[in-house]
Amino acid sequence: MGSRASSLLREEDIEEIKKETGFSHSQITRLYSRFHSLDKGENGALSREDFQRIPELAINPLGDRIINAFFPEGEDQVNFRGFMRTLAHFRPVEDNEKNKDPTAEPLNSRNNKLLFAFRLYDLDRDDKISRDELLQVLRMMVGVNISDEQLGSIADRTIQEADTNGDMSISFSEFIKVLEKVDVEQKMSIRFLH
Amino acid sequence: MEGSYWDLVLLVMEVWLFVVLGLIVLPAMFGVSLGFTDLYIKVLVKTLEWATRRIQRGQKEQDTLPAHLPNGIIERNDDSMEEQIVELRRSHPKFHSVGDFTLCDAFYFCKKGIESIVDDEVTQRFTSEELVSWNLLTRTNINFHYISVRVTIIWGLGLFIRYCILLPLRVTLAAIGLSWLVIGTTLVGLLPNSNVKNWLSDVIHMTCYRICARGLSARIRYHSKENRPKKGGICVANHTSPIDIVILANDGCYAMVGQIHGGLMGVIQRSMVRSCPHVWFERSEMKDRHAVAKRLKDHIADKSKQPILIFPEGTCINNTSVMMFKKGSFEIGGTIYPVAIKYDPQFGDAFWNSGKYNMVSYLLRMMTSWAIVCNVWYLPPMSIQDGEDAVHFANRVKSAIALQGGLMDLSWDGGLKREKVKQSFKEEQQKMYSSMIVGQD
Numbered sequence: 001m002g003s004r005a006s007s008l009l010r011e012e013d014i015e016e017i018k019k020e021t022g023f024s025h026s027q028i029t030r031l032y033s034r035f036h037s038l039d040k041g042e043n044g045a046l047s048r049e050d051f052q053r054i055p056e057l058a059i060n061p062l063g064d065r066i067i068n069a070f071f072p073e074g075e076d077q078v079n080f081r082g083f084m085r086t087l088a089h090f091r092p093v094e095d096n097e098k099n100k101d102p103t104a105e106p107l108n109s110r111n112n113k114l115l116f117a118f119r120l121y122d123l124d125r126d127d128k129i130s131r132d133e134l135l136q137v138l139r140m141m142v143g144v145n146i147s148d149e150q151l152g153s154i155a156d157r158t159i160q161e162a163d164t165n166g167d168m169s170i171s172f173s174e175f176i177k178v179l180e181k182v183d184v185e186q187k188m189s190i191r192f193l194h
Numbered sequence: 195m196e197g198s199y200w201d202l203v204l205l206v207m208e209v210w211l212f213v214v215l216g217l218i219v220l221p222a223m224f225g226v227s228l229g230f231t232d233l234y235i236k237v238l239v240k241t242l243e244w245a246t247r248r249i250q251r252g253q254k255e256q257d258t259l260p261a262h263l264p265n266g267i268i269e270r271n272d273d274s275m276e277e278q279i280v281e282l283r284r285s286h287p288k289f290h291s292v293g294d295f296t297l298c299d300a301f302y303f304c305k306k307g308i309e310s311i312v313d314d315e316v317t318q319r320f321t322s323e324e325l326v327s328w329n330l331l332t333r334t335n336i337n338f339h340y341i342s343v344r345v346t347i348i349w350g351l352g353l354f355i356r357y358c359i360l361l362p363l364r365v366t367l368a369a370i371g372l373s374w375l376v377i378g379t380t381l382v383g384l385l386p387n388s389n390v391k392n393w394l395s396d397v398i399h400m401t402c403y404r405i406c407a408r409g410l411s412a413r414i415r416y417h418s419k420e421n422r423p424k425k426g427g428i429c430v431a432n433h434t435s436p437i438d439i440v441i442l443a444n445d446g447c448y449a450m451v452g453q454i455h456g457g458l459m460g461v462i463q464r465s466m467v468r469s470c471p472h473v474w475f476e477r478s479e480m481k482d483r484h485a486v487a488k489r490l491k492d493h494i495a496d497k498s499k500q501p502i503l504i505f506p507e508g509t510c511i512n513n514t515s516v517m518m519f520k521k522g523s524f525e526i527g528g529t530i531y532p533v534a535i536k537y538d539p540q541f542g543d544a545f546w547n548s549g550k551y552n553m554v555s556y557l558l559r560m561m562t563s564w565a566i567v568c569n570v571w572y573l574p575p576m577s578i579q580d581g582e583d584a585v586h587f588a589n590r591v592k593s594a595i596a597l598q599g600g601l602m603d604l605s606w607d608g609g610l611k612r613e614k615v616k617q618s619f620k621e622e623q624q625k626m627y628s629s630m631i632v633g634q635d
Contacts, residue, residue, distance in 0.1 A: 030267060034312060037321065054317055055606060055615040056310035061624050062300060066307035090308050120300050138295065141303065143624030146632060154295045154631065162297070170297075179298055187282055187301045190309060191269040 008036075008044075009080070017081065021088035022106060027192055031087065035080050045077035046070070061141045065120045073125065089116045092189040111176075113188040118175050129170040131155055214366055222408045223401040231413055231565070235541075238564055241348065242329055242540060248345050249328055266313045275626055278302050295631045315515075315604060320611045322543045323514050329540050331563065356562045360411070364561040367409030375402035376465045383468025392498075395469035396447045403443040410437065411565040416445050421572035423448070423501040423531035426494050428523060431533040432595055433505035434513040435546040436553070437560065438535055441568060448503035449493060453477055471499050487526055494528040501531065506588065507608045512545040513537050515602035519592045521584040532573040532591050534599035541565040549611070571598045 009032050017028055038050050051067045052058050060066065070078045070086045078086075088107040105112065121129045121137050134155045142151065162170045162178045170178075221228050271278060282298050330349050378398035385391045407414065422445070423429040429448060431438060442448065451473045454463055463474055473493055479485055493499055506519035513536065524530065537544040542563025546556050560566070573594055578587045589605070596603035 054310050054314050055610050056314045057307055058615045059619040059623060060303055060307045061620060062303040063307055066304060117300055117304060120304060142628040143621055145625050145628035158295060158297065182298050188305060190312060193267055193269060
């Protein structure tokens with residue numbers, strides 16, 4: 001009569017994830033249920049195909065970049081800890097009242113949310129958004145509807161506006177500066193209904 | 195000693211058959227109910243309520259998120275892409291509302307993507323609905339832990355009753371029902387075409403389905419019987435399992451549409467068509483849309499033939515939503531009689547997850563559930579209106595069925611159970627976004 005999905009997740013694991021990510025106990029079990037339902041191979045880890053099976057994600061223009069964010073460099077599988085660590089970036093900031101750990105910066109801080117978005121653009125993970133990378137991501141978002149020249153000029157203008165040190169690419173600090181007035185906490189957060 | 199042992203066995207079998215035939219099959223054939231099922235359901239409801247209360251008491255210590263909320267588990271923003279991106283850009287230093295690109299645009303796609311990873315509308319429709327409270331069947335026990343000795347005892351008792359008493363009974367009934375169908379329709383098929391033949395055929399079909407319904411301990415409630423499908427019409431319903439056919443055919447005679455199978459299924463199909471016209475296709479014929487449409491058109495043109503029964507979703511969905519209706523059946527003309535079927539998941543999960551279970555294991559699960567309790571609503575007939583195309587008409591019928599059955603109305607294709615989503619949807623989004631950053635050209 002034991003339950004199937006949640007019995008694979010031990011209390012100690014839940015506590016550790018709680019400490020690391022800040023999700024509540026019930027949110028963690030709910031997300032574990034979700035992880036389990038996506039894991040068609042039932043091997044305790046998700047592959048890129050498992051994500052692609054979600055229709056709404058498969059039709060998202062940046063779907064591949066988002067999926068990539070879950071997988072550490074060079075790996076093809078993500079386990080539940082990794083899954084939660086990535087999702088933790090999207091916890092609302094106001095939920096941080098209970099978890100006052102002054103040493104570590106929480107995963108859902110404004111800075112880390114911006115870093116997540118920065119990495120969507122930074123394809124080769126060299127901490128710089130080059131013109132080429134920006135063009136590629138733009139191409140993902142617009143499909144075939146805009147010509148190369150037009151896209152090129154959009155990319156040039158964007159870099160020009162953001163680039164302060166003249167190296168023709170956007171570093172993370174330049175990225176933060178451009179978006180300093182944007183309400184990142186609101187826009188990059190997902191709220192549970194309970 | 196040997197002799198008396200066998201005598202005993204024979205005696206038991208005779209009594210068993212007598213009980214089954216006398217108390218179940220005969221009343222079923224005449225559509226009479228002796229009230230056993232109703233009594234059984236009443237006792238079951240009381241027991242499940244008691245179990246629910248015990249479980250809730252046990253769960254009060256742990257706070258758990260409700261299993262399945264109709265609106266999902268996270269807050270969603272349903273504004274359009276344009277509205278949300280403009281909102282994002284509002285605080286940008288160089289605020290251009292349309293006709294420009296800003297780095298924060300990616301936030302919109304990012305958030306939408308993460309939301310769909312946490313909770314999406316589609317993938318949950320292809321697995322059984324999660325129950326809010328456990329109904330004492332092992333198979334639905336996903337989130338419920340051990341509660342108390344008493345609940346375990348009741349569960350064990352339930353297990354015994356379901357597997358050792360109900361299952362053999364139900365299997366016997368199903369066997370009787372199906373063999374009756376095959377033999378009866380073959381015999382009726384030998385008669386020359388006449389009114390008597392049609393009447394006999396209807397009787398045989400109905401009694402078989404009634405016996406099968408008893409074989410599932412089905413309690414079906416039909417609403418608005420005045421809207422029942424008439425001859426020359428097309429009956430469309432939402433699809434949850436093969437049992438839908440038994441449910442609907444308990445209250446009327448339909449012409450079935452489908453592919454000819456081999457094996458036992460094929461035998462049944464071939465004998466059924468001897469006594470009254472059903473529309474069976476070979477696998478190769480199904481690819482030719484025109485041939486299919488033509489045969490269906492011919493069938494409904496003949497007003498003496500039974501209404502056709504079609505499930506436009508094309509695949510089994512888990513009865514929490516209605517997915518896209520394929521337009522084929524709505525292009526033929528003729529009056530559409532929509533029917534909504536809603537199963538009560540408390541008594542047994544009727545959804546056939548064809549990826550996970552084959553037909554035999556599915557039927558076994560059905561026969562070891564508590565019961566099949568469902569509501570059937572006959573909706574007023576609908577026809578295609580002037581200037582309306584088949585897709586629009588199909589969506590109109592789908593919404594009506596979803597509304598009546600209390601199901602979510604989705605436009606996603608049920609085919610997503612097995613296939614990948616069409617890339618054209620992605621292209622639509624890309625187009626929409628492009629028009630935002632270069633303005634309308």
